[in-house]
Amino acid sequence: MSANAILVASTDIEPGHHTTFEFLGVTWNADTMWSTTLAAVIVIGLGLWARAKVTSGVPSKIQVFWESITEAVTNQVEASVGRVHPFIVPLAICLFVFILISNWFEIIPSDHHLPAPTADINLTLAMGLFVIVGVHIFSIRQRGWKGYLHHYVQPNPALLPINLIEELVKPFTLALRLFGNIFSGGIMLLLIGLIPSYLLWGPNAVWKLFDMFIGLIQAFIFALLTILYFGIAGQTDEDHGGEPAESEEKKEEVEEPQLEGAH
Numbered sequence: 001m002s003a004n005a006i007l008v009a010s011t012d013i014e015p016g017h018h019t020t021f022e023f024l025g026v027t028w029n030a031d032t033m034w035s036t037t038l039a040a041v042i043v044i045g046l047g048l049w050a051r052a053k054v055t056s057g058v059p060s061k062i063q064v065f066w067e068s069i070t071e072a073v074t075n076q077v078e079a080s081v082g083r084v085h086p087f088i089v090p091l092a093i094c095l096f097v098f099i100l101i102s103n104w105f106e107i108i109p110s111d112h113h114l115p116a117p118t119a120d121i122n123l124t125l126a127m128g129l130f131v132i133v134g135v136h137i138f139s140i141r142q143r144g145w146k147g148y149l150h151h152y153v154q155p156n157p158a159l160l161p162i163n164l165i166e167e168l169v170k171p172f173t174l175a176l177r178l179f180g181n182i183f184s185g186g187i188m189l190l191l192i193g194l195i196p197s198y199l200l201w202g203p204n205a206v207w208k209l210f211d212m213f214i215g216l217i218q219a220f221i222f223a224l225l226t227i228l229y230f231g232i233a234g235q236t237d238e239d240h241g242g243e244p245a246e247s248e249e250k251k252e253e254v255e256e257p258q259l260e261g262a263h
Contacts, residue, residue: 032122073227092224124178
């Protein structure tokens with residue numbers, strides 16, 4: 001295949017069109033399922049490869065890289081929202097890698113066979129629901145039912161309707177933000193495909209680079225919001241302002257001089 005044909009194939013897309021099949025009376029998007037599975041296999045493969053490199057002795061380069069990334073992200077998060085559960089940052093990094101790979105499928109000229117699955121609202125909505133349902137389950141486990149229900153009337157009971165609406169729209173905002181940006185990238189490639197083939201290489205190359213950047217940013221935003229949602233959901237009344245910890249420290253400071261005086 002000539003370079004010109006590859007350029008044309010890379011822009012010859014149909015946003016919103018999917019290869020489908022019927023099963024149990026339901027229409028399934030086969031192309032989305034295939035590309036999602038491939039992205040998941042890549043992420044699992046990377047995880048298994050990284051796990052195989054972990055040693056109890058001198059750490060390997062991949063181990064040092066993973067631990068450095070996890071530690072840096074954890075420090076940044078805890079500086080912003082306080083201490084978070086150990087599983088949150090690895091989960092967010094895993095989602096980041098999966099979304100990034102899924103987004104970057106769009107730049108591969110595959111003649112419709114490997115579309116970006118994140119350009120399908122079904123996947124992004126499923127991911128949004130996965131994160132937000134997980135956030136609510138985590139919040140109940142951390143706060144208990146009483147504390148979980150109590151946060152809906154904070155800081156004022158009059159805000160109950162607004163707090164409920166905010167929680168209801170979270171999965172949709174997560175899903176639509178990611179879907180909209182990746183889907184619009186497909187539309188831009190379609191428009192670029194209208195340019196004569198002898199001029200196509202310039203705009204196509206520029207947009208591919210920009211599309212990679214957009215895919216990176218969107219994966220980062222989704223992962224960041226995941227961390228923030230879980231971090232906030234894990235906070236209890238004692239975590240706000242750190243008052244109990246502070247008062248305990250002051251109590252210890254007061255007791256120490258008294259003990260010294262007794263000696």
